[in-house]
Amino acid sequence: MAAPDQSTSPQLPQVLILKPPHVFKLHHHLFSQRFHFLRAWESPLPTPHFLSTHAHSVQALFCNAYTDITADVLTLLPSLRFIVTSSVGVDHIDLVECRRRGIKVANVADVFTDDVADVAVGLLIDVVRKISAGDKFVRAGFWASSEFQLGHKLGGKRVGIVGLGSIGFQVAKRLEAFGCIVSYNSRTKKPSVPYPHHADVRELALNSDILVICCALTDQTYHMINKEVLSALGKQGFIVNVARGAIVDEKELVRCLVQGEIAGAGLDVFADEPNVPDDLLELNNVVLSPHRGVFTKESLWNSYELISENLEAFFSDKPLLTPVLNE
Amino acid sequence: MAAPDQSTSPQLPQVLILKPPHVFKLHHHLFSQRFHFLRAWESPLPTPHFLSTHAHSVQALFCNAYTDITADVLTLLPSLRFIVTSSVGVDHIDLVECRRRGIKVANVADVFTDDVADVAVGLLIDVVRKISAGDKFVRAGFWASSEFQLGHKLGGKRVGIVGLGSIGFQVAKRLEAFGCIVSYNSRTKKPSVPYPHHADVRELALNSDILVICCALTDQTYHMINKEVLSALGKQGFIVNVARGAIVDEKELVRCLVQGEIAGAGLDVFADEPNVPDDLLELNNVVLSPHRGVFTKESLWNSYELISENLEAFFSDKPLLTPVLNE
Incomplete structure (x- = not known):
């Protein structure tokens, strides 16, 4: 396992992040008490290489609107079953491919x-x-x-x-x-x-x-x-x-x-x-305006809670709170 | 009469302006079809000198929020009976002295x-x-x-x-x-x-x-x-x-x-x-913001109409539309 976060317990459910969403940067201490994050962006390896080497078994991915989750990315993540995005829009995620692969997707719905x-x-x-x-x-x-x-x-x-x-x-x-x-x-x-x-x-x-x-x-x-x-x-x-x-x-x-x-x-x-x-x-x-429509301290806190609760719902096999794709 | 505006008829009712309000600058052609303006700011004379020389008989004054209408100014205008201001606020006008002299005052009320x-x-x-x-x-x-x-x-x-x-x-x-x-x-x-x-x-x-x-x-x-x-x-x-x-x-x-x-x-x-x-x-x-709360093209047009109608009401001895002081 490359560069595990030493501050978190390996028993925590594993979540992959390719590039850190704003809300993750802001609340990473709190997130890391609940999940164990695979931090692709901190690795010196190119992303495809990192994924094929370290993310073979990862079931959940946390992304933002700036991370394209293409069919190529999904091919490198054969165990992936859930994507949660910190955005309202999901146009950066290949939903057709997610549906084909039986990957659930959640967004942050009306938080922003x-x-x-x-x-x-x-x-x-x-x-x-x-x-x-x-x-x-x-x-x-x-x-x-x-x-x-x-x-x-x-x-x-x-x-x-x-x-x-x-x-x-x-x-x-x-x-x-x-x-x-x-x-x-x-x-x-x-x-x-x-x-x-x-x-x-x-x-x-x-x-x-x-x-x-x-x-x-x-x-x-x-x-x-x-x-x-x-x-x-x-x-x-x-x-x-x-x-x-x-x-x-x-x-x-x-x-x-x-x-x-x-x-x-x-x-x-x-x-x-x-x-x-x-x-x-x-x-x-x-x-x-620098795409700051969604960003207030208060709504980022609400999105932290919603993202965490969606991840916990997925890992405990409960209904997602804000599903976009619920195959 | 100093520097009369040759484009206007001397038969029109006479209105004094010390400094031109924004709405006057914008719509001076229209204003000048209805009133004859004594333009103090265009005279080389100092204002008190201009007033005592040329404004002895003027009955109406048109001002904005940036023109202080003090007791001293009023003393130089013995015939004054009406002040209309292009502002909502009237703190620039000595209302106590106006009341004492029987001068009516109108503002632009809710236009802005x-x-x-x-x-x-x-x-x-x-x-x-x-x-x-x-x-x-x-x-x-x-x-x-x-x-x-x-x-x-x-x-x-x-x-x-x-x-x-x-x-x-x-x-x-x-x-x-x-x-x-x-x-x-x-x-x-x-x-x-x-x-x-x-x-x-x-x-x-x-x-x-x-x-x-x-x-x-x-x-x-x-x-x-x-x-x-x-x-x-x-x-x-x-x-x-x-x-x-x-x-x-x-x-x-x-x-x-x-x-x-x-x-x-x-x-x-x-x-x-x-x-x-x-x-x-x-x-x-x-x-x-450069004190532009009140300034839109649409509301300045409305204020032009209201100021003109107040002046016409005064000159024809009808009730003012938006009186502040109606002695």
């Missing part, structure tokens, strides 16, 4: 829902009312000598929510308190929801002043916010993305922002994180 | 209420979830190499509203949608309000994670947020000010922020605008 919704609204107010831009203006010492540009009123703005899952719904609830007029796009109309539904996202953009992207990244939503949708949103339109960068055609978004074809954007996610397109760094009509 | 409430919530989310700080972090290129600090969850936070007038009430309504727990301080308990009342602002601070200052500046509220109140708020506490800088003991606030005695602040107003204390410019736990 409110935090992501809060950041979506924060980014929206920020870009529409120019709060970060105002902060830069004041700090640069411009206030005494020049006029700060005006922002826009939120009340009465038509906000289109792309993906009315739990996050989208919480965004809508918050924005109603500001007097915004909410409608949404999703594959199917939600029967219990009071907002108008648009089956077509371009139709939603045509009828919105602001689009807030809250849907999961899937084959269907990849680059769904494309040139046509951005053009339908138009020159006075704002876009907020707290979902995944790849839902938007980022090159087209950057072009629209640079050329003034949309009014502004508040972005917590990007196509190639942590890399942000250089052109965005110079723009005054964007607010850039 | 929603916008100020929106900025209060925007600053609150921004400082608690570190949005502007995150934007700086990304733009500085730190994302790839370092860990961005965590923000705090909004849900469950106890927010104390200082001054539950129309703005404070709109802030409370918005924050309820985020799961915040609202209580408030005001001179008297509001009978129709569902939130707990604290008669003492220090008591409110002791029971709050976040204070949002929404009250008017008066002799009673000057430096009301002092060392004791900030100390009661404590190290984990945040403060948001969208009211007036002088309600807070700014030196003490800066000291608390620098020394970590409170967690952070979102400030749209300062004691000596446009001057911001140098120490604040370097801090990562503050969001600084």
Whole structure:
């Protein structure tokens, strides 16, 4: 066994980590009292070599959204029966292959829902009312000598929510308190929801002043916010993305922002994180956030508890708390 | 008559402006179709000299929050009968002297209420979830190499509203949608309000994670947020000010922020605008806004209409639309 954690007992159930999730770094002492972690990232071996040498018998894997769990990775883990991810999204996990291999998958479900919704609204107010831009203006010492540009009123703005899952719904609830007029796009109309539904996202953009992207990244939503949708949103339109960068055609978004074809954007996610397109760094009509929608001290603590409880449920053969795939 | 505006008819009612309000600069063409403006700021004469030479017969004055209408100014305007200010606050006008002289005063009432409430919530989310700080972090290129600090969850936070007038009430309504727990301080308990009342602002601070200052500046509220109140708020506490800088003991606030005695602040107003204390410019736990709470294109248009209609009401001897002092 390579580099076992001496602080933990070998009797504890074994869990593989390829790259440490944020919540693991924060609460690794607590995690290590409950599980014995195989720390692939600490090994000098290349990951495939480490897995084939040391992880042959490992049954559980703990990952985050930045670790691709591909069919190739799964092939090197023949005993794997459970994956828990510290994220809400599971687009980094090959679910088809997991199903084929009988591997259960759990995420952290709604732990981060409110935090992501809060950041979506924060980014929206920020870009529409120019709060970060105002902060830069004041700090640069411009206030005494020049006029700060005006922002826009939120009340009465038509906000289109792309993906009315739990996050989208919480965004809508918050924005109603500001007097915004909410409608949404999703594959199917939600029967219990009071907002108008648009089956077509371009139709939603045509009828919105602001689009807030809250849907999961899937084959269907990849680059769904494309040139046509951005053009339908138009020159006075704002876009907020707290979902995944790849839902938007980022090159087209950057072009629209640079050329003034949309009014502004508040972005917590990007196509190639942590890399942000250089052109965005110079723009005054964007607010850039380092994918921190989900990260608060409080919600990370809740996710620590949920991840631990899912792992314990798996090892004691009890029902998972927040299953995504429960074969 | 010095420097009359040749584009306007001398038959239009005469209105004095000492320094041009923002809304006047933006909509001066429209204003000038309805009134003839005496533009003191364009004269080479010192203001007192200009007033005693040219404004002896002027009946109406249009000002903003940055123009002090003192007893000395009023003495130079013996015919003055009406002041309209483009602000909500009227602390820059000597109301006692106005009453003594029988001068009516109007403000813009609730035109900016929603916008100020929106900025209060925007600053609150921004400082608690570190949005502007995150934007700086990304733009500085730190994302790839370092860990961005965590923000705090909004849900469950106890927010104390200082001054539950129309703005404070709109802030409370918005924050309820985020799961915040609202209580408030005001001179008297509001009978129709569902939130707990604290008669003492220090008591409110002791029971709050976040204070949002929404009250008017008066002799009673000057430096009301002092060392004791900030100390009661404590190290984990945040403060948001969208009211007036002088309600807070700014030196003490800066000291608390620098020394970590409170967690952070979102400030749209300062004691000596446009001057911001140098120490604040370097801090990562503050969001600084150039007193733009009230300024959106939409609300400035509404204020243009309201100011014009108040002036027309005065000149045609009809009731003012939004009187503050109606002697």
